[in-house]
Amino acid sequence: MSTTHPVIRTEGLTKTFGPVRALDGLDLEVAPGEVHGFLGPNGAGKSTTIRVVLGLIRASGGHVELFGGDPWRQAARLHERLAYVAGDVALWPGLTGGQCLDVLGATQGGLDETRRAALIDRFDLDPTKRVRDYSKGNRQKVALIAALAAEADLLVLDEPTSGLDPLMEQAFQVVVRERREQGCTVLLSSHIMDEVESLADRVSIIRRGRTVTTGTLAELRRHTRTHVHAVTVDVPVGLADALGVADYGSERLDGHTDIRFTIDAEHLDAVVGQLHAAQIHTLTVTPPSLDELFLRTYDGESGPLDRSELAQPEGVRR
Amino acid sequence: MSATGLRAMLGVQWRTHRRGTLVWIVALVATLVGTAGAVAGLYTTPEKIHTYAQAVTAGNALAAINGKVEGIDSLGGVIQDESGFLFAFLLPLLGISLVAQVTRREEEAGRLEALLGGRVARHVPVLAGLIGASVAIVVTAVGFALGLTAFGVPAARSVLYAASLGALAFVFAGLASLLAQVTLHSRGVYVWSLLVLAVSYLLRGVGDVTKTWVTWLSPLGWAEKAAPFGAMRWWTLVIALALGGLLATVAVVIAGRRDLGSSLVRGGAGSARASAWLRTPLGLATMIHRPAVLGWLAGALVIAGMMGALAQPFVNAVTGNPAMGEAIGMSGAQPEAGFLAVTQLYVAIIAMGYAVQAVGSLRGEETAGRLEPRLSGTLSRMRWLAVHGLVVITGLVVIVLVSSVVLAIATAWSMGTAVHLWSVVGAGAAYLPSELLIGALALAIFGLRPRAFPAAWAAFAVVAFIAFLGPGLKLAGWVLDLAPTTHVGDPPLGTVKALPLVVLCAIAAALGAAAAVGFRRRGVPQG
Numbered sequence: 001m002s003t004t005h006p007v008i009r010t011e012g013l014t015k016t017f018g019p020v021r022a023l024d025g026l027d028l029e030v031a032p033g034e035v036h037g038f039l040g041p042n043g044a045g046k047s048t049t050i051r052v053v054l055g056l057i058r059a060s061g062g063h064v065e066l067f068g069g070d071p072w073r074q075a076a077r078l079h080e081r082l083a084y085v086a087g088d089v090a091l092w093p094g095l096t097g098g099q100c101l102d103v104l105g106a107t108q109g110g111l112d113e114t115r116r117a118a119l120i121d122r123f124d125l126d127p128t129k130r131v132r133d134y135s136k137g138n139r140q141k142v143a144l145i146a147a148l149a150a151e152a153d154l155l156v157l158d159e160p161t162s163g164l165d166p167l168m169e170q171a172f173q174v175v176v177r178e179r180r181e182q183g184c185t186v187l188l189s190s191h192i193m194d195e196v197e198s199l200a201d202r203v204s205i206i207r208r209g210r211t212v213t214t215g216t217l218a219e220l221r222r223h224t225r226t227h228v229h230a231v232t233v234d235v236p237v238g239l240a241d242a243l244g245v246a247d248y249g250s251e252r253l254d255g256h257t258d259i260r261f262t263i264d265a266e267h268l269d270a271v272v273g274q275l276h277a278a279q280i281h282t283l284t285v286t287p288p289s290l291d292e293l294f295l296r297t298y299d300g301e302s303g304p305l306d307r308s309e310l311a312q313p314e315g316v317r318r
Numbered sequence: 319m320s321a322t323g324l325r326a327m328l329g330v331q332w333r334t335h336r337r338g339t340l341v342w343i344v345a346l347v348a349t350l351v352g353t354a355g356a357v358a359g360l361y362t363t364p365e366k367i368h369t370y371a372q373a374v375t376a377g378n379a380l381a382a383i384n385g386k387v388e389g390i391d392s393l394g395g396v397i398q399d400e401s402g403f404l405f406a407f408l409l410p411l412l413g414i415s416l417v418a419q420v421t422r423r424e425e426e427a428g429r430l431e432a433l434l435g436g437r438v439a440r441h442v443p444v445l446a447g448l449i450g451a452s453v454a455i456v457v458t459a460v461g462f463a464l465g466l467t468a469f470g471v472p473a474a475r476s477v478l479y480a481a482s483l484g485a486l487a488f489v490f491a492g493l494a495s496l497l498a499q500v501t502l503h504s505r506g507v508y509v510w511s512l513l514v515l516a517v518s519y520l521l522r523g524v525g526d527v528t529k530t531w532v533t534w535l536s537p538l539g540w541a542e543k544a545a546p547f548g549a550m551r552w553w554t555l556v557i558a559l560a561l562g563g564l565l566a567t568v569a570v571v572i573a574g575r576r577d578l579g580s581s582l583v584r585g586g587a588g589s590a591r592a593s594a595w596l597r598t599p600l601g602l603a604t605m606i607h608r609p610a611v612l613g614w615l616a617g618a619l620v621i622a623g624m625m626g627a628l629a630q631p632f633v634n635a636v637t638g639n640p641a642m643g644e645a646i647g648m649s650g651a652q653p654e655a656g657f658l659a660v661t662q663l664y665v666a667i668i669a670m671g672y673a674v675q676a677v678g679s680l681r682g683e684e685t686a687g688r689l690e691p692r693l694s695g696t697l698s699r700m701r702w703l704a705v706h707g708l709v710v711i712t713g714l715v716v717i718v719l720v721s722s723v724v725l726a727i728a729t730a731w732s733m734g735t736a737v738h739l740w741s742v743v744g745a746g747a748a749y750l751p752s753e754l755l756i757g758a759l760a761l762a763i764f765g766l767r768p769r770a771f772p773a774a775w776a777a778f779a780v781v782a783f784i785a786f787l788g789p790g791l792k793l794a795g796w797v798l799d800l801a802p803t804t805h806v807g808d809p810p811l812g813t814v815k816a817l818p819l820v821v822l823c824a825i826a827a828a829l830g831a832a833a834a835v836g837f838r839r840r841g842v843p844q845g
Contacts, residue, residue, distance in 0.1 A: 092688065127590040
């Protein structure tokens with residue numbers, strides 16, 4: 001990708017289904033070559049956004065661009081360059097897993113044969129089994145392999161790892177990183193924070209059809225607090241009142257001082273100096289997890305999550 | 319075995335399937351009551367009934383199709399004969415579908431697992447399914463009996479007739495419950511039980527034509543031998559109820575002992591690679607529609623082959639008894655052509671059913687979630703629709719042509735003379751525009767209002783009812799005109815005019831265009 005034009009761009013996107021406003025002014029920008037995490041609770045509009053971006057459903061208002069084109073009008077042509085894993089994976093029950101791979105590959109405009117074979121191996125899939133005899137996880141693997149082996153510039157993955165075991169989840173992350181290094185752009189909608197945290201370059205968090213926040217993980221973290229846990233030989237001086245420090249607590253343990261506090265990222269340097277002066281025994285500095293970012297984002301915005309939003313992941317519907 | 323959770327299970331099944339079950343009951347009762355009303359209005363005097371009876375019993379062909387009705391010389395007998403063909407399929411289907419939808423389909427979808435994790439014993443879901451189906455069957459039978467009595471059929475005979483039909487449905491409900499234990503997928507339940515039904519139909523037909531004990535091998539034969547309007551053999555109900563009960567008991571015992579998700583029959587492994595053909599849009603569409611084409615083709619071939627084989631006795635009967643020709647709406651002058659025309663109408667209705675089901679499988683692709691990944695590739699919507707349209711139409715033409723050729727060959731074999739192949743094939747082809755119209759109507763519903771797809775089946779049912787029973791029941795002209803088949807001209811007996819066919823084609827094309835426009839504009843998927 002030589003262009004710096006965004007791969008996906010939406011601006012003020014709205015979509016209504018009858019009386020329901022599924023998207024309410026959603027902004028999303030995915031730059032070439034990045035893995036973009038797409039986060040939001042159930043019913044926030046992630047799958048709807050993806051379907052609009054793919055030209056499967058038509059936006060009620062706002063602007064949407066895919067590879068600089070209009071996905072509703074030029075769907076088939078724009079799809080040549082992408083591969084998609086839908087939230088609810090459905091395959092043809094009479095075909096074998098391998099046949100489905102080939103059919104999906106042909107749908108997307110080709111699979112890389114070497115990669116196909118390597119991925120079948122890596123995800124430990126039996127391609128001769130009929131789809132109707134597969135477990136949910138195995139069906140998920142078929143859709144994933146088809147997308148990851150595709151000759152595509154863009155991967156659109158809607159909760160791709162729901163139903164996968166931790167080993168397969170690990171394999172998935174490795175492969176996504178490989179594909180990214182090969183220049184592939186990835187839009188990754190997910191509920192699994194660890195996955196997004198370890199894969200995503202940038203993140204957009206949406207709620208009720210609107211973008212709540214977007215940026216790199218570092219940017220998001222800049223406005224949040226880092227947890228510090230230190231054990232020092234001496235008692236540090238003036239730490240409790242240092243600039244940026246909060247939630248301070250300390251106690252004497254086995255002749256050492258055990259200190260816990262949180263701090264603004266920008267004041268970390270000065271504080272570590274003070275700890276050093278008191279002779280550091282052990283030191284753990286934990287940046288905020290995405291989980292915290294996520295929950296925090298929602299705390300600030302229009303009230304806490306309601307019950308339905310905290311329900312099961314979307315893949316478990318029906 | 320104690321039936322822990324039976325009440326809860328019955329509640330769940332009632333909540334999830336009450337609508338479909340009620341539609342079944344209402345549709346069946348309405349069909350019978352409608353037929354009874356029309357027959358009662360038409361055959362008002364004993365003389366008229368006698369003429370009908372003489373006409374129908376004169377040949378073997380109608381006995382093969384509708385069954386050999388004892389006591390046909392009565393109002394009830396005429397009703398039994400008129401509904402014979404339709405009910406021979408609808409009542410077994412009632413039993414099969416009521417049981418299959420709450421047993422293996424639920425197990426396959428994984429919903430049964432959630433219930434069996436609760437306070438529900440393993441054998442209870444199938445037991446509840448059988449109880450629910452039995453209740454629905456009894457309600458249907460009661461509706462039948464009341465409806466017939468209301469039109470003046472003697473009460474005891476009405477009850478026996480209704481009971482014999484109910485017992486027939488019960489045999490197939492028991493069969494389906496057993497098949498649900500031994501096959502892994504609900505599709506298997508349907509395929510195997512429909513196969514048993516087809517064999518039952520053939521055995522009954524062969525037995526009735528040859529007047530031998532073969533009829534007794536078929537559950538359809540037991541219902542017929544109950545002879546509600548003849549000798550009234552109540553004891554035949556015992557055979558059906560005993561067999562249905564035996565099958566059901568075995569099913570419940572197996573369900574209590576087997577593992578969840580297990581089966582006797584399992585599919586084997588397949589190819590790890592898709593052929594180049596399967597990877598093309600055309601290849602995949604062919605794969606998707608092939609089962610429907612083969613299934614409906616088999617049905618059409620059974621009708622065409624059986625009717626053709628009985629051509630000679632049929633023609634003899636009409637030649638010797640012109641009243642028969644009149645009764646079934648054909649002139650006695652050309653019995654052979656009239657007989658071919660009747661058969662081609664049956665084939666046309668079968669082909670129409672295929673068209674609706676094939677278009678319905680497009681809707682199935684969408685609701686199952688397979689259309690979404692398909693359209694997120696390089697295939698445009700219009701091309702996807704066009705490719706499927708092509709495959710569906712090809713299947714339609716294959717069904718019509720192959721069964722026409724088989725009909726011609728079987729007729730020639732039976733009559734011992736050459737039959738004009740082209741006139742038979744031409745007659746089949748003349749029905750293509752009307753079949754296309756119904757298919758295009760289904761497609762328009764799919765494109766514009768996909769959630770309303772069941773309306774396509776309702777339209778098919780109305781057309782089939784009018785085409786099969788309309789002329790015999792002497793329905794009003796405008797009602798007959800509602801069915802596109804009415805405008806074809808009854809080939810090869812009548813002459814086919816070009817204009818009506820052109821109009822039918824034009825309407826089909828307009829519906830097809832509306833479907834394309836609607837499908838291009840709407841969101842996918844619409845669940």
